[in-house]
Amino acid sequence: MVAAVEPAGPRPRPVTPARVGLYAFLVITALFFLTPLYVMLVTSFKTMPEIRQGNLLGLPAEPSLQAWGHAWSAACTGLACNGISVGFFNSVKILVPSVIVSIAVGSLTGYALSFWRVRGASALFGALMIVAFVPYQIFIYPLVRIFATIGINNSIPGIVAIHTIFGLPTMTLLFRNYFASLPIELFKAARVDGAGFFRIYSSVMMPMATPMLIVAVILQVTGIWNDFILGLVFAGRENLPMTVQLNNIVNSTQGERLYNVDMAATLLTALVPLVVYFASGRWFVRGIAAGAVKG
Amino acid sequence: MLALRPRLASKLSAWLALSPATTILVVVYVGCTAWTVWISMTASRMLPSSTFVGLRQYDALFANERWQISVSNLVVFGVLFMIASLVLGFLLAVAIDQRVRAENVLRSVFLYPFSMSFIVTGLVWQWLLNPTYGIQAVGRGFGFETFRFDWIVRQETVIYCLVIAGVWHAAGLVMAIMLAGLRGIDEDIWKAARVDGLPPWRVYVSIVIPMMGASFATAAVLLATSVVRLYDLSVAMTNGGPGIASEVPAKFVMDHLFERQNIGLATAAATSMLITVAAVVAPWIYIQSRRRRAA
Numbered sequence: 012m013v014a015a016v017e018p019a020g021p022r023p024r025p026v027t028p029a030r031v032g033l034y035a036f037l038v039i040t041a042l043f044f045l046t047p048l049y050v051m052l053v054t055s056f057k058t059m060p061e062i063r064q065g066n067l068l069g070l071p072a073e074p075s076l077q078a079w080g081h082a083w084s085a086a087c088t089g090l091a092c093n094g095i096s097v098g099f100f101n102s103v104k105i106l107v108p109s110v111i112v113s114i115a116v117g118s119l120t121g122y123a124l125s126f127w128r129v130r131g132a133s134a135l136f137g138a139l140m141i142v143a144f145v146p147y148q149i150f151i152y153p154l155v156r157i158f159a160t161i162g163i164n165n166s167i168p169g170i171v172a173i174h175t176i177f178g179l180p181t182m183t184l185l186f187r188n189y190f191a192s193l194p195i196e197l198f199k200a201a202r203v204d205g206a207g208f209f210r211i212y213s214s215v216m217m218p219m220a221t222p223m224l225i226v227a228v229i230l231q232v233t234g235i236w237n238d239f240i241l242g243l244v245f246a247g248r249e250n251l252p253m254t255v256q257l258n259n260i261v262n263s264t265q266g267e268r269l270y271n272v273d274m275a276a277t278l279l280t281a282l283v284p285l286v287v288y289f290a291s292g293r294w295f296v297r298g299i300a301a302g303a304v305k306g
Numbered sequence: 307m308l309a310l311r312p313r314l315a316s317k318l319s320a321w322l323a324l325s326p327a328t329t330i331l332v333v334v335y336v337g338c339t340a341w342t343v344w345i346s347m348t349a350s351r352m353l354p355s356s357t358f359v360g361l362r363q364y365d366a367l368f369a370n371e372r373w374q375i376s377v378s379n380l381v382v383f384g385v386l387f388m389i390a391s392l393v394l395g396f397l398l399a400v401a402i403d404q405r406v407r408a409e410n411v412l413r414s415v416f417l418y419p420f421s422m423s424f425i426v427t428g429l430v431w432q433w434l435l436n437p438t439y440g441i442q443a444v445g446r447g448f449g450f451e452t453f454r455f456d457w458i459v460r461q462e463t464v465i466y467c468l469v470i471a472g473v474w475h476a477a478g479l480v481m482a483i484m485l486a487g488l489r490g491i492d493e494d495i496w497k498a499a500r501v502d503g504l505p506p507w508r509v510y511v512s513i514v515i516p517m518m519g520a521s522f523a524t525a526a527v528l529l530a531t532s533v534v535r536l537y538d539l540s541v542a543m544t545n546g547g548p549g550i551a552s553e554v555p556a557k558f559v560m561d562h563l564f565e566r567q568n569i570g571l572a573t574a575a576a577t578s579m580l581i582t583v584a585a586v587v588a589p590w591i592y593i594q595s596r597r598r599r600a601a
Binding site: 033034036037040041043044045046047048050051054062063065066067068116119120122123124127129132135138139140141142144145146147148149150151152153154157175176179183207208209212233236237238239240244254257258261262270273274277280281284285287288289292295296299 | 315316317319320321323324326327328330331333334335337338339341342345394397398401402404406412413414415416417418419420421422423424425426429430431432433434439440441443444447474478479482483531534535537538541542545555556559560563564569572573575576577579580583587591
């Protein structure tokens with residue numbers, strides 16, 4: 012705890028008991044955070060006889076990819092045994108249009124709310140920020156009924172609409188705040204040049220908004236990929252996302268549970284957000300910070 | 307006249323651009339909420355009914371043992387999860403802020419669980435807490451024959467398992483928010499404190515923590531909304547069990563909507579969740595808006 016008051020710049024640092032305690036705390040917590048990932052990995056490479064011997068933390072004696080192959084293409088959900096790959100491709104089918112549509116609607120809304128003096132704009136924005144906190148359970152029954160009436164229940168368009176609806180508050184906030192930080196002269200100059208509403212959006216503002224676009228993509232890709240409840244209710248049995256299928260594989264198995272397959276399937280499901288997280292680095296934190304200031 | 311026309315066109319365009327957001331706000335966020343609240347005051351069971359029964363569904367709800375357990379679980383989980391996440395997240399941020407080595411690695415380690423879904427989180431911890439093969443088996447393997455860590459299969463303790471998994475998932479988020487808050491604090495405060503001879507822990511307790519009210523509020527509100535939404539974690543980790551010992555309100559709503567087909571009770575439960583969220587979020591929004599007006 013001694014070092015925080017030091018001014019910037021390198022200087023020799025004595026090894027004090029406080030410093031040792033600090034590192035001990037960090038290392039122990041880091042182990043707590045890393046253990047689940049490590050256990051998932053080693054379990055997925057073990058064989059079932061080896062798992063039954065115990066030794067949760069041990070490295071696999073004969074590392075095998077068999078569980079991974081089984082998880083990907085042969086694990087059972089109910090009667091169908093086609094592996095979690097079905098869920099993977101369903102999630103991709105849901106993810107791509109949902110990310111595009113939700114960001115398009117959110118950025119357009121944020122743009123209209125920041126540069127254009129529309130009557131009721133601040134009321135609309137304030138209301139969107141408040142409703143972001145309402146639990147999904149409030150909306151589910153009416154939405155199922157509405158979607159059934161207009162014929163998009165249990166379909167890809169239905170789940171895309173759902174992700175657009177529930178992504179709207181955060182996406183709007185993200186883009187509105189970003190556009191509000193841009194100099195207004197930029198907008199005025201485009202107006203003087205005779206550009207209209209959509210022209211300014213597509214040719215001036217969106218190209219400027221690349222950083223926010225990256226943040227929005229990161230937020231939406233991880234958020235939509237990790238979604239469970241909305242996919243379960245609105246995607247339909249043919250399009251269940253990977254998270255729902257993973258839960259079915261692990262929790263509704265008949266007979267002996269294959270823990271190595273379970274862990275391989277779990278890792279496969281976590282792979283997309285983990286890759287996004289480690290590839291995006293500080294952008295991910297920026298996304299959290301930008302999404303965190305809602306309200 | 308000629309000059310007016312493009313302006314009018316742009317104004318129409320702005321209205322057009324805001325129409326998806328307005329529609330979503332009115333139809334989904336306001337309309338569906340009203341619909342749900344209305345159904346909760348009717349005699350609906352398997353099919354919706356329009357017979358008004360006042361608060362009778364709520365009487366039935368609060369007399370329902372499963373709902374009572376769900377609510378008390380939510381309180382226990384909410385209090386422990388929020389305190390543990392805030393304390394651990396803050397300590398991690400302070401520790402990382404001491405100019406430690408490998409800061410980036412440590413930050414990634416603490417935050418990566420947050421990028422994964424609650425389903426993945428729940429399944430990993432289900433495996434780690436499995437009494438036959440998990441942490442209990444590891445403890446016994448080290449020679450502690452009587453070591454007991456079977457919380458997940460015992461009704462009195464299963465909710466603490468959800469807390470452990472939840473903290474693992476969310477503490478990194480708190481750390482990221484707190485670290486941003488710490489880095490925003492004026493360096494001069496540290497210099498002044500050093501001149502005054504204050505020990506660093508005093509500076510943290512008496513000066514830094516009070517200055518970080520906004521960071522704490524943001525983190526607390528984010529955690530609180532995830533508490534009310536708690537659903538996936540319970541489904542994946544224990545599916546509400548053993549028995550109904552780890553049921554939560556969101557799961558109560560979903561099960562009564564789709565499995566038990568009791569729409570009236572489900573919507574009454576959803577409305578109760580909404581009221582809880584409003585009680586948490588409304589004061590925060592009020593304070594924020596007053597602060598913004600003052601600024």
